[in-house]
Amino acid sequence: MSKKQLTELLSIDQMADAEKLTISSGASGLSLMEAAGRSVVREIRRRWTRRPVMIFVGPGNNGGDGFVLARILGDLGWPIKVIDVLERGQWTRDAKVNADRWCGKIEKYSGNVISDNTLIIDAIFGAGLARDVDGGITRIFNDIRDQGLSVVAIDIPSGIDGNTGKIRGSALRANLTVTFFRKKIGQLLMPGREYCGETVVKNIGILDEVLSQIGTIKYENVPMIWKDHFPNPAPHMHKYNRGNVAVIGESVMIGASLLASAAARRIGAGLVTIMFSDNNLKWSPSIEPGCMYKQIKNSNEIIDQFKEKRYTCALVGPGNGQTKNTENNVISLLKNSITTVIDADALSVFHECPEKLFENINGNVILTPHEGEFRRLFGDFENKVEASINASNLTKSIIVFKGYDTIIAEPQGRVAINSNASPYLATGGTGDVLSGLILGLIGQGMPMFEAACAAVWLTGGISRKIGPGLIAEDVIKNIPSELKQFV
Numbered sequence: 001m002s003k004k005q006l007t008e009l010l011s012i013d014q015m016a017d018a019e020k021l022t023i024s025s026g027a028s029g030l031s032l033m034e035a036a037g038r039s040v041v042r043e044i045r046r047r048w049t050r051r052p053v054m055i056f057v058g059p060g061n062n063g064g065d066g067f068v069l070a071r072i073l074g075d076l077g078w079p080i081k082v083i084d085v086l087e088r089g090q091w092t093r094d095a096k097v098n099a100d101r102w103c104g105k106i107e108k109y110s111g112n113v114i115s116d117n118t119l120i121i122d123a124i125f126g127a128g129l130a131r132d133v134d135g136g137i138t139r140i141f142n143d144i145r146d147q148g149l150s151v152v153a154i155d156i157p158s159g160i161d162g163n164t165g166k167i168r169g170s171a172l173r174a175n176l177t178v179t180f181f182r183k184k185i186g187q188l189l190m191p192g193r194e195y196c197g198e199t200v201v202k203n204i205g206i207l208d209e210v211l212s213q214i215g216t217i218k219y220e221n222v223p224m225i226w227k228d229h230f231p232n233p234a235p236h237m238h239k240y241n242r243g244n245v246a247v248i249g250e251s252v253m254i255g256a257s258l259l260a261s262a263a264a265r266r267i268g269a270g271l272v273t274i275m276f277s278d279n280n281l282k283w284s285p286s287i288e289p290g291c292m293y294k295q296i297k298n299s300n301e302i303i304d305q306f307k308e309k310r311y312t313c314a315l316v317g318p319g320n321g322q323t324k325n326t327e328n329n330v331i332s333l334l335k336n337s338i339t340t341v342i343d344a345d346a347l348s349v350f351h352e353c354p355e356k357l358f359e360n361i362n363g364n365v366i367l368t369p370h371e372g373e374f375r376r377l378f379g380d381f382e383n384k385v386e387a388s389i390n391a392s393n394l395t396k397s398i399i400v401f402k403g404y405d406t407i408i409a410e411p412q413g414r415v416a417i418n419s420n421a422s423p424y425l426a427t428g429g430t431g432d433v434l435s436g437l438i439l440g441l442i443g444q445g446m447p448m449f450e451a452a453c454a455a456v457w458l459t460g461g462i463s464r465k466i467g468p469g470l471i472a473e474d475v476i477k478n479i480p481s482e483l484k485q486f487v
Contacts, residue, residue: 007225008211009218009417010182012127012162018181021210029094033061035204037068037098040154040178043200044073044119047176048150051117052079056109056140057099058124058158059086064095065154066123067102074104083109085124085137109140119150122172126155127162127184132169141172153177156184157195164383165192165405173197181206185218188417189384190405218385221408221416226453227486231268231444242270243443244309247436248302248316248329249276256319256344256432259472261291263436264315266479267455269443273311275302298325299332306338313339315439317346318432327356334360339442343368343435351376358395365397366442366452368435374401389415398448400438402431406456410449418453421460422467429472434459437479458482 010018023029055070057063067082074080084106091099099106114120124137133141141159144151151174156162159171165186177196179187180203186192187199211217219225233242245264249257254276261272265288273292296302305311314333320326327349333340342357347369350357354377369377374391381387384401388409392399401407404425406418434455441451462478463470 007219007222008182009185009188009220010214011185011218014214014217015127015162015181015184017214018206018210021213022206025207027205027207029061030097032204032206033064033094033098034068036065036154036180036202038072039180039202039204040065040069040121040152041072041076043176043178043202044069044152048119050076050078051119052081052115053119053121054081054083054114055121056083056085056124057106058126059088059091059095060126060128061095062123062126062128062154062158063091064098065126066121067095067098069121069123069154070102070104071098080104082106085109085140111139111143114143114147114149116147116149119152120144122151122153122158122174124158124172126158127179127186129158129161129168133159133171134169138170141170144172150175151197153196155179156187156192160186160192160195162186162192164385165189167191167195171195176200178202180204183220185385185417188220188405188419190403193405193419216413216415218415218417221406221418221420221453221457223454223457223486225416226450226457229446229450230454230487231441231446232487233268239270242268243313243440243445244271244273244311245269245439245443246273246275246302246305246311246314247318247439248314248320248333249274249318250320250323250326253319253321256429258288258291259429259432259476260315260318260436260439262288262473262476263433263479264440264443265290266476267437267440267458269440272440273305273309275305299328302329303332303336303338306336311338312443312445313341313439315341315343315435317341317343318435320345320349322349330357331360334362334365337362337364339364339448341366341368341435341439341442344373344431347373347377354378361395361397363396364448365395366400366438366448367391367395367397368400368402368431368438370402370431385409385415385417389413398452400434400452400456402434406460408449408452408456414449416449416453418456418460420457420464422463422470424467424470425459425463427471430459430463430470430475433472433475
């Protein structure tokens with residue numbers, strides 16, 4: 001199984017279809033279940049020595065996987081207790097076969113049988129949970145949490161929605177999650193990502209060929225999906241053909257424009273011009289001497305500059321203020337079909353009438369809202385991925401829905417979910433840096449979807465390496481070392 005294939009993310013229905021197609025091609029459900037259980041055993045033995053194991057089994061195939069694991073670990077001499085959480089004592093099809101193969105007891109949960117070194121196996125519901133977890137199972141979750149026991153989840157922690165990452169009533173936090181064939185979408189979205197702990201993907205015999213038959217695929221954002229498009233300068237190139245980009249600044253918060261401009265330069269843009277009102281031109285060059293500066297008075301002058309200087313693209317929004325001038329700048333850029341990254345104030349200024357923004361977009365636009373900005377423009381939502389897709393289709397633009405689980409969606413159907421960010425990115429200026437990185441990459445000719453994915457991944461990777469104490473300038477300074485991984 002190649003690394004490229006492992007970037008794919010599946011919905012619950014897609015995973016079910018993948019299993020059905022594999023079985024219809026000649027594999028048996030029992031063989032898949034046996035492989036799943038054995039793969040979990042291997043991951044357990046890599047991390048833990050022999051100890052008591054309590055396996056909580058549910059009524060479906062996830063419970064069947066648990067019985068396989070109980071049988072194999074029991075044969076290896078591990079002390080095993082199997083707990084039927086629903087106390088039905090009934091299983092069907094492949095799960096029943098493996099329940100019958102288990103020769104030990106199947107007990108009810110008594111609430112006082114867990115010793116301190118017991119390893120907990122969550123084989124209750126898996127990714128296909130279709131209802132909220134009830135109070136009886138919540139009590140089990142709470143007992144395990146209160147004792148601080150190590151938990152291994154089969155497929156996905158019980159209580160986590162496999163499509164949205166949301167908690168269905170309550171959920172059991174895992175130290176290790178062993179999932180099969182591909183990661184599920186909910187394993188990258190918050191809070192599901194945090195509840196999974198370490199996530200390991202195991203091949204249990206499902207055919208890679210089924211991916212082309214189960215609908216549009218989402219991807220985990222990793223360099224594999226964009227690095228071949230990353231702009232690497234050739235020996236004959238010079239600053240004039242490495243991207244001539246413009247950042248529309250204002251006097252409200254000039255630091256935002258300066259951060260974005262520095263990021264665009266650091267990622268490789270050949271020329272970066274900041275278009276400022278005149279009261280900033282006296283001292284801004286001393287902060288970013290590598291940028292060029294141009295005084296502008298209104299949106300007409302911005303367009304004149306684009307026609308004269310042949311800028312490749314623009315960034316509007318960081319530090320611009322929610323003013324009529326900002327609104328005019330955005331609409332002028334869009335009406336003149338200028339490739340534009342729209343961020344921050346340039347999004348929020350349209351919160352009372354989003355249609356005024358949407359109706360002027362005609363392609364080659366990236367919108368970079370955080371959750372508050374997204375809700376003001378597009379309304380409330382239940383499913384972050386679907387909301388991003390709908391917003392992209394509505395606006396005919398690429399959406400970068402920022403957050404700990406940033407989603408990049410394009411109208412053509414591609415979706416990438418980022419998973420490498422750290423919470424230390426939640427500090428002023430990092431969003432400006434991100435928009436500047438996107439600007440610098442598309443200015444050099446990188447395709448817009450791939451540019452957005454690359455910028456998000458680079459920002460996240462740096463945030464993890466720096467950790468506590470991160471400020472926006474740190475992201476810019478560490479771009480060169482991060483690029484050395486693949487450039």
